[in-house]
Amino acid sequence: MSIKDDLEREEVREPLMDKKNLSDEQGGSFVQSRSKESAWMVYLSTFVAVCGSFAFGSCAGYSSPTENAIRDDLSLSLAEYSVFGSILTFGAMIGAITSGPIADLIGRKGALRVAASFCVAGWLAIYFAQGVLALDLGRLATGYGMGIFSYVVPVFIAEISPKNLRGALTTTNQLMICGGVSVAFIIGTVLTWRALALTGIVPYGWQREDVKKSFKQLYKSFVARKADISQEATEIKEYIETLEQLPKARFVELFQRRYLRSIGVGLMVFQQFGGINGVCFYVSNIFESAGFSPSLGTIIYAILQVVVTALNTTVIDKAGRKPLLLVSASGLVLGCIITGISFYLKVNELAIKSVPALTLTGILLYIGSFSAGMGAVPWVIMSEIFPINIKGVAGSLATLVNWFGAWAISYTYNYLMSWSSYGTFILYAAINALAIVFVVTVVPETKGRTLEQIQAAINA
Known part of the structure; x- marks a missing residue:
């Protein structure tokens, strides 16, 4: 399922203007207005997506400032804490394996929600952990979410971005990862390890249902037939329709x-x-x-x-x-x-x-x-x-x-x-x-x- 499917799943009820009924001056103003609106919707959707990247960085940066506190509170050996730290990458590998099929099955937006759900569950498990098992399961869950985020976020941004902004907007993925790691390092020096786990949930607050409006606007800007569509958008639509006729590829x-x-x-x-x-x-x-x-x-x-x-x-x-x-x-x-x-x-x-x-x-x-x-x-x-x-x-x-x-x-x-x-x-x-x-x-x-x-x- 492509980004087109994500957008078309959102029902658009508002009537769309027909540019044919506008004068040249009105048509130009309409196109310019639609273009600005489209750009802002791309920026908003990118921001929502890279909240997952920030959460990714928070997961990666969590273990470094909390090692001594977690080991002391839960009486963990160095070997047990090493498992806790490294199990994140195993969860991410599992998430990586399933990220593509999930994104194709339920769409990019759906995959982002799956990743967020696993990360929230993982952070809560870490927060309430009284022993090594809950701690490791929570870390594994956040790693799984990271694995999905690491694939879906850059792909989603690339698919909604105009070619002149695609590189910059996709690079914000790495910027937010770095930001998440740095913030975890800094606030981890003043917060308890349980409180730091709760801060990991904050980025997911931006991935709520109210972002539907941005997807509806993307739909109207890039896909709807009655709206003014640029040549690039038309090429993308035709290209997607052609490729959707092809069979899904297997690994080999x-x-x-x-x-x-x-x-x-x-x-x-x-x-x-x-x-x-x-x-x-x-x-x-x-x-x-x-x-x-x-x-x-x-x-x-x-x-x-x-x-x-x-x-x-x-x-x-x-x-x-x-x-x-x-x-x-x-x-x-x-x-x-x-x-x-x-x-x-x-x-x-x-x-x-x-x-x-x-x-x-x-x-x-x-x-x-x-x-x-x-x-x-x-x-x-x-x-x-x-x-x-x-x-x-x-x-x-x-x-x-x-x-x-x-x-x-x-x-x-x-x-x-x-x-x-x-x-x-x-x-x-x-x-x-x-x-x-x-x-x-x-x-x-x-x-x-x-x-x-x-x-x-x-x-x-």
């Missing part, structure tokens, strides 16, 4: 030759296996081991990623997707090399006084570079390049790979650091260098193209 069909170039799995692989979750989850330990203040380093880190991600929303539709990915991956390579050098100097007791400054420089360059492209752009491209008849299955696969990578990197990071601290970052640098080759040779530029034009270019 994703590997047919005509789909190979359109699969976004590669970007998700490089996004995660470039080391982001190892750095993100253990950034305090990295600064501490390098002799730099972990609290100050973490604060700078959190602020930088939000600022750079916000700036990214202003340039993605001007600079293009590929240039941002290439600049980002290049910065990641350099950041990993600088960090690796700092650990090499520390291990070999060379220029010890320079280690803290080098580590700070390398890590900040790394997170700044990631936020500039590899953080948000893979999700933007994933939402753009899949044909509608395979979007559900392909999007689920890409999201599953992303969450598997998140788990794999966070799980192996400490083992790799025990093997070789500087070798770990050199390994991440090599993977990010391969990402540059992948982007240059495989990834298409989608800036300024309609979804239909993107498909035509890929399948040419």
Whole structure:
């Protein structure tokens, strides 16, 4: 079920104006008025959707500031708390597997409601938990909701956005995730762990029934036959009607030759296996081991990623997707090399006084570079390049790979650091260098193209 189905499910009772009965001047004013109204409805609908992204970030950021308090209150061992922290990614993987089919079956809006329901139930389970079982079940439920949000939100935004705003609006998904993580870090220092769990429910207040008005307006603006419809909207409508005649794709069909170039799995692989979750989850330990203040380093880190991600929303539709990915991956390579050098100097007791400054420089360059492209752009491209008849299955696969990578990197990071601290970052640098080759040779530029034009270019 596509966004068109979501919109057509909402009954439109108000009579629509017929532009044919208007004078040229009246018609122009009517079109301009409809255009402004449509834009505001897109912004409102995007805001409602990215509330799910903020909730996503809240889930991801919850475990770090609450570890000591939860372990003390519920008498958890380190192993039990580790299960609590990591089970989030397993829930997200399950959510990723089911996200596409759910979105196709009950629509994007319905999938957002399913995700919100699981997250609310999970937060309440955590709040009322008196033992490890309820705690883990709650964490699993919030992870499941995150898995659905991570696929549906960027896809939904891409499908309702005009081509000149699609990149910026879709990038707000990553911005809100970063915002959710940062807010959880900050308020988690002053609230109890139970109170912090209740704050996780707040973003879902915007996904209530009263947002139906925005969907009705989207319907009238982009789908209704009697309303003034732009050429782009007409192309989208015809394209959707054609694709809906095609059979739904099965998983094995994703590997047919005509789909190979359109699969976004590669970007998700490089996004995660470039080391982001190892750095993100253990950034305090990295600064501490390098002799730099972990609290100050973490604060700078959190602020930088939000600022750079916000700036990214202003340039993605001007600079293009590929240039941002290439600049980002290049910065990641350099950041990993600088960090690796700092650990090499520390291990070999060379220029010890320079280690803290080098580590700070390398890590900040790394997170700044990631936020500039590899953080948000893979999700933007994933939402753009899949044909509608395979979007559900392909999007689920890409999201599953992303969450598997998140788990794999966070799980192996400490083992790799025990093997070789500087070798770990050199390994991440090599993977990010391969990402540059992948982007240059495989990834298409989608800036300024309609979804239909993107498909035509890929399948040419």
